[in-house]
Amino acid sequence: MFNELIFTCEAPAKEDAYAGGGACLPDDLAWPCAPDGALLTHLLAFPGHWFSAALIDRDYWVSVFVPYLPGEVGHYRKLRSISGSSQAIVVGYVRASSERNEAAQQISDRGAVWLGLNCDADDDENLASKLDGVDAWLQSPVASASGRRRVAIYGGDLDLALARHKGMLSDGMGYLFLDEDFSQRTGAGIGRFFLQLG
Secondary structure (H helix, E strand, C coil): CEEEEEECCCCCCCCCEEEECCECCCCCCCCCECCCCCECEEEEEEEHHHCCHHHCCCCEEEEEEECCCCCCCHHHHHHCCECCECCCEEEEEECCCCCECCCCCCCCCEEEEEEEEECCCCCCCCCCCEECCCCCCCCCCCCCCCCEEEEEEEHHHHHHHCHHHCCCCCCCEEEEEECCCHHHCCEECCEEEEEECC
């Protein structure tokens, strides 16, 4: 049994996790940039209470920003784990009332991500999109200096939410790690996001 992430092209409700679109970053947080200064693309947003019961009464969110050029695959290399990091940026924030989208390459599609209880057994070969559960690596295990893997995303599932941007994660697996104390901090650097290709 495990908590499966269900990706859909349906418009998300305010409380839903979602793929694509912009992020409700407060004005005092800068939009994340790549090392070359290019503004990153917002990929995913999750309500913080998915990861910590201490956030159940706070409008705290976690967003993943990635380098991305439509129709190109160069971002795959930039998202792989090299010495425990990648060019993705994970941001924690108290959600603002309005959405921003300052990305150089915006994703106009926006699909909901829901949690569903899957009654199948979970093990280290279960490459389903899921919250927590058993680590299942597409390649060798990813080592992180702090925190742990909290989300695994199969690229084909993400395609269901981002129909006009299929292949963002190819046929691979994206892994979101969050620091143990992420809920006590805001801004960039509360976690890491990696892509493994088969």
